[in-house]
Amino acid sequence: MGWWWKSDHSAVRHLLQNLLLLLAVTATAGAADNWSEQMLIVANRKLPASVNLAHYYADRRGIATNRIFLLDCPETFQITRREFNDTLRDPIDRHLQQQGWLKRDSLGQTVRNDCWLMLLCFGVPLKIAPDPDLREPGADRLPPQLRRDEAAVDSDLARLPLRDAPLAGPLSNPFFKMEFFPACSRRMIMVARLDGPNADIARALVDRALLVERTGLFGRAYFDTRGTQDPNLKPADDSIRSACNAVRKAGLEAVLDDREEVFPAAYPMTDVAFYAGWYAPELTGSFNRPSFRFRPGAIAYHIHSFSAWCMFNNWVGPSLARGAGASVGFVFEPYLGCVMDPKTFTERLLSGHNFVESAYSATPALSWQQTVVGDPLYRPFLFDAQEQTARLESLNPAERAWGCLRQANLLAAAGKEPEAIAYLTKQNATLHSPILDEKLGDLFRAFRLSKEAVPAYHRAAATYADPYAVTRVALSLSDELLKLRRQREALDVLDQLIRKFTAYEGRRTLLRDALGIAAKLGDDTRIEFYQEQLGPEPEKPPAKK
Numbered sequence: 001m002g003w004w005w006k007s008d009h010s011a012v013r014h015l016l017q018n019l020l021l022l023l024a025v026t027a028t029a030g031a032a033d034n035w036s037e038q039m040l041i042v043a044n045r046k047l048p049a050s051v052n053l054a055h056y057y058a059d060r061r062g063i064a065t066n067r068i069f070l071l072d073c074p075e076t077f078q079i080t081r082r083e084f085n086d087t088l089r090d091p092i093d094r095h096l097q098q099q100g101w102l103k104r105d106s107l108g109q110t111v112r113n114d115c116w117l118m119l120l121c122f123g124v125p126l127k128i129a130p131d132p133d134l135r136e137p138g139a140d141r142l143p144p145q146l147r148r149d150e151a152a153v154d155s156d157l158a159r160l161p162l163r164d165a166p167l168a169g170p171l172s173n174p175f176f177k178m179e180f181f182p183a184c185s186r187r188m189i190m191v192a193r194l195d196g197p198n199a200d201i202a203r204a205l206v207d208r209a210l211l212v213e214r215t216g217l218f219g220r221a222y223f224d225t226r227g228t229q230d231p232n233l234k235p236a237d238d239s240i241r242s243a244c245n246a247v248r249k250a251g252l253e254a255v256l257d258d259r260e261e262v263f264p265a266a267y268p269m270t271d272v273a274f275y276a277g278w279y280a281p282e283l284t285g286s287f288n289r290p291s292f293r294f295r296p297g298a299i300a301y302h303i304h305s306f307s308a309w310c311m312f313n314n315w316v317g318p319s320l321a322r323g324a325g326a327s328v329g330f331v332f333e334p335y336l337g338c339v340m341d342p343k344t345f346t347e348r349l350l351s352g353h354n355f356v357e358s359a360y361s362a363t364p365a366l367s368w369q370q371t372v373v374g375d376p377l378y379r380p381f382l383f384d385a386q387e388q389t390a391r392l393e394s395l396n397p398a399e400r401a402w403g404c405l406r407q408a409n410l411l412a413a414a415g416k417e418p419e420a421i422a423y424l425t426k427q428n429a430t431l432h433s434p435i436l437d438e439k440l441g442d443l444f445r446a447f448r449l450s451k452e453a454v455p456a457y458h459r460a461a462a463t464y465a466d467p468y469a470v471t472r473v474a475l476s477l478s479d480e481l482l483k484l485r486r487q488r489e490a491l492d493v494l495d496q497l498i499r500k501f502t503a504y505e506g507r508r509t510l511l512r513d514a515l516g517i518a519a520k521l522g523d524d525t526r527i528e529f530y531q532e533q534l535g536p537e538p539e540k541p542p543a544k545k
Contacts, residue, residue: 050123170365224277266506268472326374
């Protein structure tokens with residue numbers, strides 16, 4: 001990722017800021033309630049799976065089949081600029097005009113655009129390769145880093161109403177930081193795609209979105225900053241941190257990791273419904289565990305220059321393959337100032353906007369490197385905590401505890417921790433949920449009430465089925481027992497983890513911790529066992545001269 005945007009080339013920053021001010025208008029209309037007459041679904045006629053997906057989406061979302069447009073384009077991730085113009089841009093432009101959905105005056109300027117949203121189906125190319133022969137007047141005035149015409153297909157189609165806009169460099173997004181789209185429709189189209197490593201995964205994005213919309217998204221949120229103070233990098237950290245705060249204010253359980261690396265493989269991450277972080281080249285750490293799965297419909301956004309280089313590796317495709325419902329990524333180097341802002345994206349989603357509106361409202365640039373992958377109409381946060389709890393009770397009672405957890409978090413965030421504890425205790429008298437027991441333990445722990453936290457953690461550890469959830473709670477339980485000077489019980493907890501979860505990535509750390517406690521207790525049998533399990537320490541690589 002290039003950082004020049006935040007530090008140098010102020011003239012270019014000012015130029016794009018001025019363009020933004022020039023294009024921005026005051027939104028006077030609300031978000032569309034019915035998108036069926038405002039969208040175009042595009043599929044590749046050469047691929048039956050692409051055509052089938054287009055019809056499947058139209059059927060599930062109640063969209064008329066005349067809103068489906070089939071074209072003949074290459075069956076590859078990457079195409080040339082000429083191929084893009086000939087097989088995608090120009091045929092779509094002609095179709096919109098023939099249908100009367102896009103109108104231009106005699107000079108070619110768009111005077112009306114009734115296509116606000118375009119959905120590209122699996123099989124439509126992902127990115128446009130750089131064209132070394134392209135020469136545009138004025139491009140030489142851009143910094144060398146921006147004298148580029150490669151782009152994500154999605155992002156370049158978003159500029160369709162502005163046919164005379166330059167290709168080199170990013171184009172300022174008139175919808176950036178705005179809330180309602182219609183006022184911007186003559187200047188752009190929001191473009192998303194149903195895509196993934198294969199057609200089945202692309203199709204699953206529709207099913208996951210519709211399933212979640214029945215009750216609202218639930219689970220845990222994880223945010224991964226880098227803990228940096230570098231003025232060129234800190235704005236991204238701050239935005240991710242603000243996104244975490246927004247999620248907590250909405251009542252979701254959220255974890256913020258401030259370390260340089262991504263959540264390590266040993267981190268007991270479970271039930272991931274929302275993730276935002278940076279900066280690793282591919283799915284790694286906790287996300288790369290063989291057993292790891294996102295909750296169905298999860299939102300996953302990792303900032304990296306090539307997070308969507310293709311759909312088989314890096315971040316976007318693998319995240320969708322592991323259960324996520326929507327993701328945003330980059331096909332080529334975007335530079336930090338042009339990536340989607342996590343704070344704005346999260347706030348828009350939490351306010352009830354759909355996925356595509358939220359993504360484009362948070363995106364500074366068009367005709368650039370970003371791809372938006374998922375059902376564009378997906379609205380994961382339609383309901384407040386009380387209504388979500390009621391819907392879970394009615395439609396999915398086995399998951400009702402997540403709604404109760406959200407309501408308790410709202411009480412705690414308002415400074416009403418005793419009320420939150422009372423509420424959780426009452427609900428858990430009938431639910432007997434490890435989710436609520438763990439939260440009770442956390443609340444007691446926050447007030448240094450170790451005696452009260454211990455039984456809550458004990459119940460949660462005994463009830464959870466997921467080994468990583470068991471590990472997370474057991475580690476908290478062990479810590480509280482040590483605070484109470486109940487070393488033998490703390491050792492028993494760690495010992496059980498060590499013997500039961502032999503494949504746990506953090507097992508060596510558990511063994512060292514248990515060995516230290518066993519040594520203080522003089523437990524020779526366990527000392528011998530832990531030493532045997534640890535074996536010799538791995539050799540450190542020789543120091544570089």
